[in-house]
Amino acid sequence: MSDCTDRRFESMLHHYELGLLSDEERGELELHLMECSHCFERVNRFQPAARHFKFNPRVHKLISELAGSEADQPVEAPPKKVSEGRRRIFTPAFIPAIMVAAIVLLVLVLKPWRLEISPTEEALAVENRLAVMYFENLVEEQDTQRLGEIISSLLITDLSESKYVRVVSSQRLHDILRHLGEDDVRRVDRALASRVAEKAGVQWILTGQILQIEPALVLKYEIVEISSGNVVVSDRISGLPDENVFSLVDRFTVDIKQTLSLPEEAQREVDRSVAEVTTYSEAAYRYYLEGVELISKMYSLEAVDRFEKAVEHDSTFAMAYYYLAQYKDRSLVAKAVEYSSGATRLERLYIDALEAQYGADYPRYVETLNKIIETYPEEKTPHLKLWSYYYQIRNYNEALPHLLRAIEIDPLYKLTYNWLAYTYDRLGDFENSIRAIDRYISLEPDEANPYDSRGDLYARNGKLSQAMASYRKALQIKPNFYSSLRKLGHMYMFSGEYARADSCYQALSKMEGGQESWSVLFPPLSLVFQGKLNQAVKVYEEQIEQYMKLYPDGNPAFLIRLKAFVYLQQHNYQMAIRELERVMQLNREKSPSVILNDRNIYAQFLAESGDFEKAEQVVEEIRNDKDKSPLMENAYWYALGAIDRARGDLDAAVENFEKAAADIDEFTTRYMLARSYLESGRLSQAVRLLERQILIYDEGWRICIGTWNILLHYYLGLAYENSRWDDKAIEQYRIFLDFWGDGDPDIDEVTDARERLARLQSKT
Amino acid sequence: MGPDLEINALYAAAMTGDKISEERLFQALSVRFRLFALQRIWEEEDCYDVVQNTMLVIAREYKTTKFTTSFSAWAYKVLDNRILAYFKSRKGRSAKTETLSENPPDRNLVETDPTLEPRLLDCIKKVAGANRRYARILNLYYQGYSTREVCERLKIMPNHSYVTLSRARSMLELCLEKGVIE
Numbered sequence: 001m002s003d004c005t006d007r008r009f010e011s012m013l014h015h016y017e018l019g020l021l022s023d024e025e026r027g028e029l030e031l032h033l034m035e036c037s038h039c040f041e042r043v044n045r046f047q048p049a050a051r052h053f054k055f056n057p058r059v060h061k062l063i064s065e066l067a068g069s070e071a072d073q074p075v076e077a078p079p080k081k082v083s084e085g086r087r088r089i090f091t092p093a094f095i096p097a098i099m100v101a102a103i104v105l106l107v108l109v110l111k112p113w114r115l116e117i118s119p120t121e122e123a124l125a126v127e128n129r130l131a132v133m134y135f136e137n138l139v140e141e142q143d144t145q146r147l148g149e150i151i152s153s154l155l156i157t158d159l160s161e162s163k164y165v166r167v168v169s170s171q172r173l174h175d176i177l178r179h180l181g182e183d184d185v186r187r188v189d190r191a192l193a194s195r196v197a198e199k200a201g202v203q204w205i206l207t208g209q210i211l212q213i214e215p216a217l218v219l220k221y222e223i224v225e226i227s228s229g230n231v232v233v234s235d236r237i238s239g240l241p242d243e244n245v246f247s248l249v250d251r252f253t254v255d256i257k258q259t260l261s262l263p264e265e266a267q268r269e270v271d272r273s274v275a276e277v278t279t280y281s282e283a284a285y286r287y288y289l290e291g292v293e294l295i296s297k298m299y300s301l302e303a304v305d306r307f308e309k310a311v312e313h314d315s316t317f318a319m320a321y322y323y324l325a326q327y328k329d330r331s332l333v334a335k336a337v338e339y340s341s342g343a344t345r346l347e348r349l350y351i352d353a354l355e356a357q358y359g360a361d362y363p364r365y366v367e368t369l370n371k372i373i374e375t376y377p378e379e380k381t382p383h384l385k386l387w388s389y390y391y392q393i394r395n396y397n398e399a400l401p402h403l404l405r406a407i408e409i410d411p412l413y414k415l416t417y418n419w420l421a422y423t424y425d426r427l428g429d430f431e432n433s434i435r436a437i438d439r440y441i442s443l444e445p446d447e448a449n450p451y452d453s454r455g456d457l458y459a460r461n462g463k464l465s466q467a468m469a470s471y472r473k474a475l476q477i478k479p480n481f482y483s484s485l486r487k488l489g490h491m492y493m494f495s496g497e498y499a500r501a502d503s504c505y506q507a508l509s510k511m512e513g514g515q516e517s518w519s520v521l522f523p524p525l526s527l528v529f530q531g532k533l534n535q536a537v538k539v540y541e542e543q544i545e546q547y548m549k550l551y552p553d554g555n556p557a558f559l560i561r562l563k564a565f566v567y568l569q570q571h572n573y574q575m576a577i578r579e580l581e582r583v584m585q586l587n588r589e590k591s592p593s594v595i596l597n598d599r600n601i602y603a604q605f606l607a608e609s610g611d612f613e614k615a616e617q618v619v620e621e622i623r624n625d626k627d628k629s630p631l632m633e634n635a636y637w638y639a640l641g642a643i644d645r646a647r648g649d650l651d652a653a654v655e656n657f658e659k660a661a662a663d664i665d666e667f668t669t670r671y672m673l674a675r676s677y678l679e680s681g682r683l684s685q686a687v688r689l690l691e692r693q694i695l696i697y698d699e700g701w702r703i704c705i706g707t708w709n710i711l712l713h714y715y716l717g718l719a720y721e722n723s724r725w726d727d728k729a730i731e732q733y734r735i736f737l738d739f740w741g742d743g744d745p746d747i748d749e750v751t752d753a754r755e756r757l758a759r760l761q762s763k764t
Numbered sequence: 765m766g767p768d769l770e771i772n773a774l775y776a777a778a779m780t781g782d783k784i785s786e787e788r789l790f791q792a793l794s795v796r797f798r799l800f801a802l803q804r805i806w807e808e809e810d811c812y813d814v815v816q817n818t819m820l821v822i823a824r825e826y827k828t829t830k831f832t833t834s835f836s837a838w839a840y841k842v843l844d845n846r847i848l849a850y851f852k853s854r855k856g857r858s859a860k861t862e863t864l865s866e867n868p869p870d871r872n873l874v875e876t877d878p879t880l881e882p883r884l885l886d887c888i889k890k891v892a893g894a895n896r897r898y899a900r901i902l903n904l905y906y907q908g909y910s911t912r913e914v915c916e917r918l919k920i921m922p923n924h925s926y927v928t929l930s931r932a933r934s935m936l937e938l939c940l941e942k943g944v945i946e
Contacts, residue, residue: 026803030800033800037770049880063902066889445851
């Protein structure tokens, strides 16, 4: 048995035995143990002792005593990643397991985000609050037609229309059940229902069964008061001959409202038929529910299919259009608005908000969402939408509280942790972002999206190989998770593995509902990454033609824009401007709601070409549109900075680019700011910013522009060299030349980098 | 178990029809898989079942499967999939059972060597005497801190935590074998 050839793995053995490695590290080490007899034998021999380390309370006690003062400190259990299967349990044996679970959950949920729930709030939450459980189908155990879910969902919808009873939403119930490890929502017995009720914080719980389907529906139900355990009512409701499920639910709702101790006004309020506020088609409703469930899993392609089927069965189904507008075709929001009278009050507000959003009427959008928050304080969705809005305009400080409030309302809603991770990341808090994403993974270890998100976080923090591993893990779980495939392709691009990148993009283009644009973009982009700019320009034009043949109604602006940047790099300002004007014209025709439409970049191109008069006109236009979108403010300062820089007024350029970058985490702005720092001699700031930018493997502008991605290394080399950090400068010049050294011979930066590298090497 | 446990070499030999190598290959896989599965599955019986199922799949398919990587990587992947399948199927159990199963049952410490515990306690004392940081790191892990958090509290680099535990483990190995740490 020879020694281990990889000391890294050997040093991980004790961590492995103690269960302290991440899933990825564990996987890597176990693969190593498959092939390294030396390490395997060490682990195998030590296994009996290792189990004492894990499970023996006397070992734990001894360690605690030996640790001395460290053990005397109060235990602040930090949030832990709870992965599938076995997890670390180092808790004193005398604490009952259930308490441990509760404490860990509270810590996981509350500690990192400092939420507080007062007893008063809990009490308020319980009052008049009802949870309607899924109806168990005793006639057909598998409930293939989802009748049990349809009945409970319709009841929730109908009861939610009342001002006097608050009903736990279907989404929340689903999350709670999943959290309790119950994927099969059709099997909820009374004991489980009580646990769900406890988690949901309700006064009553309604459970039921389907006793008969034909010739008419017969349901049995029971309402229990949670605090006393008393059965408030236990009864049956029978359908009439030819009565459909919607009508039965209408009668059922009236019975329930009469049974509960609600104010008298509750009996007198207008009670619309549930079909009027949903659909008259049972099939449409079934597809709709399936779609909503798929959306919650981020499987939008499959969800769109269900929503389309829903509108096939009911062409006036407002909420199906609402989702289709979001996930397929924005224009369908008009249909949602048209049929919104057939939706609930709450849904109408959502439709209204969506219409405002798509019409770029952001003040109305924000106002409508705030109105939902005011009227329905327990709705988490408006908070999530406001978070999304502020996040998109990169106002992360404003975005974060909405997300935290959403978590407060529903700590079990898994996607919130996903978004929380991104928000913390944008706020520069990598530590909390990883905590949040690990929480998300622990909630959904078998779904692809958590791993995709973790890949994004790693990618944005310079951890390229870990990002790739996470994307691969996501694809392992769901091979057609195209977001991960696309980003894995980008990571290969960044690491110079073009053939692999191409295979990802090709696979992406062949995927149903995939993204063909990347396979079209790859040929010229890979040439740009290799410094073959002259060839890239030609290939761009070919690809644009090909794209237009494939998608006559498509918008090739993304391809033309990148071509413009190649011309910019070649100092061919006339062509760069012409191509960018093409982009702007295409966007005006095909995407008229885009307000900025590259005008800040246009001003930059004009200024760099020496046409300051026209550049200033463009800046003035941007200034006039500043109120239309918060992003315009950044664009305005960017354009001003670009003009100042082209004029050689570097101090003013820095000042304006800093204003542009103040609330914005965006590649182009920071790239230009870094260059201005460098050119104005602010070396430490240039170094800091360029070092940070190099670590952000962004799938946005950095990958798309191509040229600037490579030039980052050249400029960082310059910043280092001017700071007298010769070794670091050499490293950056080498990386730069690795990319572009074999490219076109007439690239100024390449010639300069070669000379500088030779000079520095001769010095050392 | 013989000293040569090189899985891929045994696989290559087994593929030529060498029955002894085939037997040793499955023996080597089985012992590794049991160890790996025990890292993730509490219940020893479940663990045994998962490993058995994995071995059956490998025995059935290894001669006809074309690997894109190596045999060992493929075999490990089969195990990983079986473990994931186990967790999926386990989700159907009641939440109560799940919660209780998080508390390691006593049988995880079923002892084959009654002298091990006292020897181990003695060795831990010796190692901690030589390297106090070892106990402090372990104690923080026991309290639930992540590697990064442990390092922050103790003001050490993450690599240092690996090195400290690794060295302490080597001392423990020696101590359990010879009763001394150096």
